[in-house]
Amino acid sequence: MGQAFRGISLTFTGSRRGRAYAITLGLGSVITAFYLVMLPSSAVGGFSLIALHYLTPPLALAAAALGYGFALALALNEGALTQRSRAAGAVGIGGLLAAVLPGSLCCTSVIPSLLAALGASVPTVLGTTGKIASIFAVYENVFIAASLAGVGLSIVLAARTCATSCTIPPHQKGT
Amino acid sequence: MKVLRSIAVIATLLLVGTLSPARAAEPPAVGHPVPAFTYHLLGGSRLSPGTLRGHPYVLWMVATWCSSCETGSNVVASHIAFLRAHGVRVVEMQLANDLGQPGPGLASFQKAVGASAKSPNWYWGELTEAQTAALDPKGDMDVYYLVDAHGKIVATSGNPAVTWDAIERFATAQHA
Numbered sequence: 001m002g003q004a005f006r007g008i009s010l011t012f013t014g015s016r017r018g019r020a021y022a023i024t025l026g027l028g029s030v031i032t033a034f035y036l037v038m039l040p041s042s043a044v045g046g047f048s049l050i051a052l053h054y055l056t057p058p059l060a061l062a063a064a065a066l067g068y069g070f071a072l073a074l075a076l077n078e079g080a081l082t083q084r085s086r087a088a089g090a091v092g093i094g095g096l097l098a099a100v101l102p103g104s105l106c107c108t109s110v111i112p113s114l115l116a117a118l119g120a121s122v123p124t125v126l127g128t129t130g131k132i133a134s135i136f137a138v139y140e141n142v143f144i145a146a147s148l149a150g151v152g153l154s155i156v157l158a159a160r161t162c163a164t165s166c167t168i169p170p171h172q173k174g175t
Numbered sequence: 176m177k178v179l180r181s182i183a184v185i186a187t188l189l190l191v192g193t194l195s196p197a198r199a200a201e202p203p204a205v206g207h208p209v210p211a212f213t214y215h216l217l218g219g220s221r222l223s224p225g226t227l228r229g230h231p232y233v234l235w236m237v238a239t240w241c242s243s244c245e246t247g248s249n250v251v252a253s254h255i256a257f258l259r260a261h262g263v264r265v266v267e268m269q270l271a272n273d274l275g276q277p278g279p280g281l282a283s284f285q286k287a288v289g290a291s292a293k294s295p296n297w298y299w300g301e302l303t304e305a306q307t308a309a310l311d312p313k314g315d316m317d318v319y320y321l322v323d324a325h326g327k328i329v330a331t332s333g334n335p336a337v338t339w340d341a342i343e344r345f346a347t348a349q350h351a
Contacts, residue, residue, distance in 0.1 A: 045243030045317050045334040054246065107243040107334075112314035122200045125314040126307055130274030133316070134240040 007159030008072075010166040011079040023075040024068065031096070032067025039063050041103035042140055051103075062099075062144050069151040070096055076158035080165035088158035095150025102143050106136035200312035208326045209234060210309050214268060216300035217281055222266065228326065231349040232264040233342060235319035235335065236302065236311050239269055240278030244317045245287065247335035251297075252288035254339065259296040261350040266298045271307040274314055321345045 011020045036055060039062060041047050043054040073092045077084045105111055112129045120128065136143065203209055211224035235251075237244035251258075251265055258265060269281045281299050285292040292299070302310065311318060318333040321342065329345060332338045 042242050043246045044336045045241075045247075046337075048337050050337050107238075107241045107317055109313065109315045116313065122308055122312045122314075123304075126271065126304070126311075127275040129314040129316075130238055130240065130270075130272070130276030130278075133274070134238070134276040134278065137240050137242050140242070 003163040004156050004159035007076060007162035007166060011076050011159075011162055014079065014166060016079050020075040020079055023078060024071045026071075027074065028068035028071030030067070031070055032064050035063035035066050035099065036060060038100060038103050039144065042106050042137065045107040047103065059144075062148060065148055066096060066099055066151055069148075069155055073151065073154040073158045076155065076162045076166075080158075080162050084165070085157045085161035088154040088161065091150050091157065092154030095147040095154065098143050098150060099147035102136040102140040106133050106140070200308075202310060202312055202331070203320070203328055205328050205330060207328055209320055209322050209328050210306075211326065212306050212309075214266065214298070214300045214306070215303070216298055217285070222298050222300065224326075227264065227266070227322075229324050230262060230264050231324050231345070232266055232322050233258075233319050233335075233345075234266045234268070234310070234322055236268050236270050236307075236316070237281070237284070238273045238276075238278060238316040239280050239284065240273060240276060241316045243334055243336060245284060247317060248284045248288050250336045250339055252291035254343070255291050255294045255297055257343070258346055259294060261346040263346045263349060264296045264298065266300070268299075268306075269301040270311060270316065271302050271304040274316060323349060 011017070014020075036059075037049060037051050038047060039059045040054040040056070041051040044051045070092050073088055077088055111133045112125050115125045115128060115132075213224065214222040216222055233251075235247070237247070239245075248267065251267075255265065267281070267284075281301065285299055291297070310320075315333065317335075318331065319335065319342075320328050321330040321332075323329050330341065332341055335342060
């Protein structure tokens, strides 16, 4: 864990700290704004600004954690001079996508349309849609928790990589 | 390369599926009469076409595990007196078997909205499989028909929590 904190410290005190702050605050604000609407959108059946009426404090906190957390992971990765953590990027993006699933797949026409497009008959669509779509409704909080865990893990992975890559190795100094 | 191959397979399946006969199933269209079904209501009573004849109504189909359907019930509850004043009835029907995954049931929605659920212009029931296939063959949830006093479909939409304005305009126009 100490290595992760060192990575964060190096990123925000090093020569590229301006870029790190810009990514974390700028991109973080954009992603947070998106999730402030996206996370409560399952309550209104799709992405809509009206979803803001159903934004609760826990969802707002989750949106901020996802937005600024992912941007922080990206800033840490960007700060690496010698090598970047591909795993951190993949886990972070996976986390962001998982949080989108409940709002876009529960209570919308995506699942039944997909089933119909795959050639399912009407009785199959009517008997299967609920089995799939309800997962995103019933386990919405689990998806959000998994997203937060994914973004958290991406920060740790990126920070640990940065701890060893955000400084020029001693043997390369002066070369 | 594997990713590209997977995308190609999915795209092919979607294309083939788009051309399949399953897409031929279409719900009743705007301008056409809504099917004259007798609906089974919660509590065991029935709602016949004769009871609805001569009254504009919202025929709304929900799944009870669907969070937007629950939100929509709360929105309708807050406007049910307005609809009653404009002579508009709400027929909120649970889709057969909740589209394959039983939820908590429509009674839980009634309980959540409180006293408004007992408004005489709000009917609660469950569609049979045949009614679901006829009214909602695409398997969408949280969708509704706006039906005029002659039983003709004026509009279709979904998510009353988002589209309440359309229902309000319908009620105002039918009352005029």
